[in-house]
Amino acid sequence: xxxxxxxxxxxxxxxxxxxxxxxxxxxxxxxxxxxxxxxxxxxxxxxxxxxxxxxxxxxxxxxxxxxxxxxxxxxxxxxxxxxxxxxxxxxxxxxxxxxxxxxxxxxxxxxxxxxxxxxxxxxxxxxxxxxxxxxxxxxxxxxxxxxxxxxxxxxxxxxxxxxxxxxxxxxxxxxxxx
Amino acid sequence: xxxxxxxxxxxxxxxxxxxxxxxxxxxxxxxxxxxxxxxxxxxxxxxxxxxxxxxxxxxxxxxxxxxxxxxxxxxxxxxxxxxxxxxxxxxxxxxxxxxxxxxxxxxxxxxxxxxxxxxxxxxxxxxxxxxxxxxxxxxxxxxxxxxxxxxxxxxxxxxxxxxxxxxxxxxxxxxxxxxxxxxxxxxxxxxxxxxxxxxxxxxxxxxxxxxxxxxxxxxxxxxxxxxxxxxxxxxxxxxxxxxxxxxxxxxxxxxxxxxxxxxxxxxxxxxxxxxxxxxxxxxxxxxxxxxxxxxxxxxxxxxxxxxxxxxxx
Numbered sequence: 001x002x003x004x005x006x007x008x009x010x011x012x013x014x015x016x017x018x019x020x021x022x023x024x025x026x027x028x029x030x031x032x033x034x035x036x037x038x039x040x041x042x043x044x045x046x047x048x049x050x051x052x053x054x055x056x057x058x059x060x061x062x063x064x065x066x067x068x069x070x071x072x073x074x075x076x077x078x079x080x081x082x083x084x085x086x087x088x089x090x091x092x093x094x095x096x097x098x099x100x101x102x103x104x105x106x107x108x109x110x111x112x113x114x115x116x117x118x119x120x121x122x123x124x125x126x127x128x129x130x131x132x133x134x135x136x137x138x139x140x141x142x143x144x145x146x147x148x149x150x151x152x153x154x155x156x157x158x159x160x161x162x163x164x165x166x167x168x169x170x171x172x173x174x175x176x177x178x
Numbered sequence: 179x180x181x182x183x184x185x186x187x188x189x190x191x192x193x194x195x196x197x198x199x200x201x202x203x204x205x206x207x208x209x210x211x212x213x214x215x216x217x218x219x220x221x222x223x224x225x226x227x228x229x230x231x232x233x234x235x236x237x238x239x240x241x242x243x244x245x246x247x248x249x250x251x252x253x254x255x256x257x258x259x260x261x262x263x264x265x266x267x268x269x270x271x272x273x274x275x276x277x278x279x280x281x282x283x284x285x286x287x288x289x290x291x292x293x294x295x296x297x298x299x300x301x302x303x304x305x306x307x308x309x310x311x312x313x314x315x316x317x318x319x320x321x322x323x324x325x326x327x328x329x330x331x332x333x334x335x336x337x338x339x340x341x342x343x344x345x346x347x348x349x350x351x352x353x354x355x356x357x358x359x360x361x362x363x364x365x366x367x368x369x370x371x372x373x374x375x376x377x378x379x380x381x382x383x384x385x386x387x388x389x390x391x392x393x394x395x396x397x398x399x400x401x402x403x404x405x406x407x408x409x410x411x412x413x414x415x416x417x418x419x420x421x422x423x424x425x426x427x428x429x430x431x432x433x434x435x436x437x438x439x440x441x442x443x444x445x446x447x448x449x450x451x452x453x454x455x456x457x458x459x460x461x462x463x464x465x466x467x468x469x470x471x472x473x474x475x476x477x478x479x480x481x482x483x484x485x486x487x488x489x490x491x
Contacts, residue, residue, distance in 0.1 A: 007344065008344050008376075008382045009376060009377075009382075012376050012378070012380045012382065028348065029348045029349075030347075030348060031347065031348040031351075032345075032346060032347045032348070033343060033344045033345060033346040033347075033383065033388075034344075036346075036383045036387065037382060037383060040373065040381060040382070040383055041380060044380065044381060059394050059395060059397065060395060067356075068355075069352050069355075070348065070351050070352055070355055070391070070394075070395035071394075071395070073394050074351065074390075074391040074392075074394040074395040075348075075391065077387075077390040077391055077393075077394045078383070078387045078388060078390055078391040079387070080390070081372050081383075081386050081387040081390040082372055082373050082381075082383035082384070082386075082387035083373075084372055084373075
């Protein structure tokens with residue numbers, strides 16, 4: 001909806017949709033201060049009756065060539081800071097998505113392998129949910145990073161260490177029958 | 179009389195009657211926050227202009243220290259006048275916009291006008307409005323334009339400055355992160371405020387929320403110029419040489435103004451015409467946490483007009 005007037009004091013007068021009961025923060029390349037204002041208004045109006053949900057906390061989205069753009073986590077943090085509230089995060093490493101999978105399919109964690117390239121999302125979720133974890137090195141993580149966590153005394157860092165790693169998931173092929 | 183922000187916890191006593199004279203009498207000067215203390219929106223707090231006038235007549239200094247990074251000190255001088263405050267000049271006003279510019283001038287240009295390597299200190303990418311941009315320019319720094327490539331042939335960007343930016347966008351966030359990939363590029367924020375009150379009781383997001391986005395994307399921690407950090411007090415001392423043991427800090431926000439006073443060794447007075455409620459101060463006082471105790475003011479008043487009886491006729 002168009003915002004009345006050019007300034008935040010004007011935007012704060014725009015009518016709020018009475019039916020809104022949740023603010024959902026996802027990846028938004030059109031994120032703006034105006035949207036942040038509106039999110040804050042809904043959260044203050046609703047208090048605990050208005051949910052604050054974030055799709056994930058990734059800091060950065062890597063692009064080809066080694067650069068990266070800001071991730072959803074940045075936008076979630078902006079809303080959380082303004083509202084002085086913590087968002088419920090759907091994505092890894094939180095377990096909600098695993099719970100969704102389990103409710104749809106009959107998963108035995110002891111016989112399920114989580115395969116991912118990120119320690120603080122994929123591997124952490126897998127470890128937290130009792131899955132066997134397999135790191136592939138075709139993505140953002142290097143073996144040196146893993147070694148650093150493995151050698152650390154910190155239990156939080158230890159939970160980032162996968163059970164196994166491969167250079168690429170193609171390396172799994174020989175183990176599978178014809 | 180209570181200790182001046184040194185050892186021991188403050189006890190949040192109402193200032194009135196004889197206590198008022200005991201506290202104000204020895205004070206050489208007062209530092210005032212502006213929003214929620216002197217004015218709320220376009221309306222002066224009733225009695226505030228008279229208080230400043232009485233301070234002047236009592237020979238006590240009044241200086242102003244504000245986290246608001248929207249306006250230049252020249253605009254603030256006009257605002258004081260428009261709202262009925264007499265005799266306040268730009269040189270008395272320390273805003274986070276001004277102090278961020280002074281900070282960047284120190285860090286990028288050093289003592290003189292050169293970065294020490296002949297490049298003139300480099301450019302500053304500012305996330306903020308015209309008031310903030312003007313202060314940065316007035317400090318002798320050059321601004322990076324918007325929509326430029328992160329690594330161009332132009333002079334390198336040596337600092338990203340995050341202020342109150344109601345035109346903040348994802349694109350600007352991405353551009354800031356591009357500059358911050360250079361570990362030599364500073365990340366500076368004007369203030370940490372998460373939100374500001376609007377006159378109808380609603381809130382608008384503050385610099386703190388934008389800084390959180392930039393910090394998360396860049397993996398860097400910002401240097402925060404504004405209260406409760408003490409840099410703005412250093413600027414005040416450099417220009418006016420105030421004695422903290424004879425200076426009172428008056429503010430409306432416990433987490434910024436009162437903590438700032440504590441950090442600078444000033445006795446603090448909370449005024450209730452702004453953000454913080456008395457119950458919040460009392461909750462901090464009752465808390466077990468050492469950090470919470472630093473947020474308790476020495477004194478409180480319902481409004482700064484209540485200070486008037488403490489001054490000589």
